[in-house]
Amino acid sequence: MNVIVSKGLKLAVLMTAAGFIGACSTTPKVAEVTPPPKPVEKPVFADPEPMPAPQARTQAQTTAPVFTPLPDDYVVPGSVEDFNKTAGDRVFFGYDQSSLTSQARDVLRAQANWMNSYPQTIAVIGGHADERGTREYNLSLGEKRASAVKDFLVSQGVDPSRITTVSYGKERPIAGGSTESAWAMNRNGHTAIIAGANS
């Protein structure tokens, strides 16, 4: 465990080598020694506050950890938040289209880079459509979009066994309106890191 949260104050334990969360049973076998992610720089902060005592520890630690309060916008490398921030978790499509725009390709290249940096991570791609299509057609369209995303990530070196796809058709809109902008938001492929991320 490399995060301890105490009384709402966000703290992180920065250890010399980052651990990883045990992957769930569906993940491919994780190598004994994981390549260390990019070194984490110790954030600089102006007003150190007194350290609250950590909550009971579950594991004996050989090296005394350094507790460092972090700025609010600090993102744990290798976390889902890190993925969303550094790569972006959604790409968008044109009406009734499942081809990737150049913008979408940029986002997916960043997603692939991130997944290549954290090879223990597992992703589910959700394919989504706007409401201007009938239910079954849109389920197929969502599947086309999710597959287009997967294929591109695989072309960028991500192992296909780390990615599954699911179509939600028009059933899971992220924007509720019936406007051009809402429809554009709802035509997307969403990459969810479901296992193997740091937290």
Added chain:
Amino acid sequence: MRLYLKSLMALFCLCFAGSAHAQLSIDITKSEFDPIRIAVTDFQSDDARTKQIAQDIAGVIRANLERSGLFDVLEPAGFVGTAPDIRYQPTFADWRVIKAQGLVVGRIVRDSDSRLSVEYRLWDVYGESQLEGLRLGTSPDNWRRIAHQISDSIYKRLTGEEGYFDSRIVYIAESGPKINRTKRLSIMDQDGANVKALLTGPGMVLTPRFDRNAQKIAYLSYEGRRPEVYLMDIETGRREKLGAFDGMTTSPRFSPDGRKLVFTQMNRGNSEIYSFDLASRTSTRLTDSPGIDTSPSYSADGKKIVFNSDRGGTPQLYVMNADGKNPKRISFGKGRYTAPVWSPRGDKIAFTKSGGGKFSIGVMNTDGSGERTLSSSYLDEGPTWAPNGRVVLFTREGRGERGLSSVYSVDLTGRNLRKVPTPTGASDPAWSPLLPTRSR
């Protein structure tokens, strides 16, 4: 359900001789006609315990006939004279005063604590003759079904077509705003009564469809590791996955003989149509084109399948043989055609058509000719046929974040558009065949 299965129906004509002169009838294939003025009297009862049922049966019959759009159902408050006794010929002159053309009278006889007999007669007021008479046996708690069966008998006698009132609708009960909507598998009678949830788990359920006996349904569920087609026996609640397939499965429909199911299987972005033999549990691929092939529906004789494909660039309707051979495009109008479904009469295909910011429900002949629009709105989709192929139900969803889904009905001439009353939002209706009339 238990009630329906137990219901035992005895059918025989009550013996009043009908005369042969010009009889009351209506041609429902014409788009312009005068509705038949019909009076339905409260049924009579010889027992205080069945008085309420006697009134309620008449109420359900009136509502059914009124909703069909073919009848002008007269208000009981305006009736002249006393309610006729079913055993005697009515005083026709009393009913001509209020210009009733048809007259329905009935009574309930309590055979035992657990058995009722319900009798009814349909009279031609101007022809002064009996058109129909029935006696139906049932348990008291099954009175609604009896009312629907009498409604079907009246409808059939006056239109020459089978009725559709003794039937049910599976649908998806919806609640919440569009970005957080729950969708639950539900069932109700054709008139919106007896609403019941069939599944209460958290998994989203879509697109339920009946088999030919109205006993089994197939549907798409998100309850498992991935969205897949499931089968459920409505009576027992037993359900199972259709099978283990490589990808997502969607869009199930039973064959008319109940032995097969067609469905869509998705793999690497490619949707193809398969048939599944329910006895041998083997599947056969029927289509082979890149892109989307989905929404298959068997013809009434089981020899053909209409489906949706974007192989020509936009979604259009195609008909192929049931073995997948000889696919031919049948939709050529302006717009995008999806969600086709073959009429149980075999003569028409209903579909959803979109374009110009609107979604419409339409019908066409099975070769694509004679296309007509039945309804149109921001979002009308997913037609399903009444058992007699004369009415369709569909989903209408409103615009905007709080736009609700409702089930609507419209008849084949495009007249008589009505909302089906449901306690929550409702979508994806599937109309059952007429319910079986014998216990099994």
